[in-house]
Amino acid sequence: MDVIIQGHDLKVTDALEIYTRKKLDRLDRYLPNITELRVDLSHERTKRGEDLAIAQITIRHIRGAILRAQEKSPGDINSAINSAVDKMYRQIQRFKGKHIRKGRERFTATIEELNTAEQIPDVEEFVEEPQLENGQQNEIMRRKEVAVAAMNEAEAVEQMELLGHSFFMFFNATTGSVNVLYKRTSGGYGVLVPRVE
Numbered sequence: 001m002d003v004i005i006q007g008h009d010l011k012v013t014d015a016l017e018i019y020t021r022k023k024l025d026r027l028d029r030y031l032p033n034i035t036e037l038r039v040d041l042s043h044e045r046t047k048r049g050e051d052l053a054i055a056q057i058t059i060r061h062i063r064g065a066i067l068r069a070q071e072k073s074p075g076d077i078n079s080a081i082n083s084a085v086d087k088m089y090r091q092i093q094r095f096k097g098k099h100i101r102k103g104r105e106r107f108t109a110t111i112e113e114l115n116t117a118e119q120i121p122d123v124e125e126f127v128e129e130p131q132l133e134n135g136q137q138n139e140i141m142r143r144k145e146v147a148v149a150a151m152n153e154a155e156a157v158e159q160m161e162l163l164g165h166s167f168f169m170f171f172n173a174t175t176g177s178v179n180v181l182y183k184r185t186s187g188g189y190g191v192l193v194p195r196v197e
Helices: 012-025 077-097 110-116 154-165
Strands: 002-008 034-045 051-061 066-074 167-173 177-183 189-194
Touching: 002 012, 002 167, 012 034, 012 077, 034 077, 051 077, 066 077, 077 154, 154 167, 154 177
Parallel strands: 002 034
Antiparallel strands: 034 051, 051 066, 167 177, 177 189
């Protein structure tokens, strides 16, 4: 398992790297066949002037599934790491709880993985993140490159549910273009297919 730890506007000291690796050390025991584990650590200053420490953990599984957890904590990066690891345990539990359906084995844990994985320790309930302040400007605050994998729409639904997102961008192997899958407020899903005019 490759572990990548990066700091954005934050220096990753030896002590911080050792602490982070120690916290992540058990994840591959709970979910075998992790190919890459990436941790992005950063600081963000809010409009109220408080510093937020942000920890984002991304796991890539051998079959292509992606699990991601992000947590923000006022000031303390270790607290953000702890919360993100707890949230990742819940993501792993959801991944392991998926039932295998024909053609959708990519985003479910195999029987072998379930048998070799250790039981995840109990974690506290997820606390909702604070909502954005009123009056925040409509400007692009972050630009992010996204690696898209070729998959069909059913696999995209599985991956989006695994991530816990309300939308998911993927390369649709059927249409040969990048599509965006989203949850409809009235229920079900929608797919945005680009058309150049």
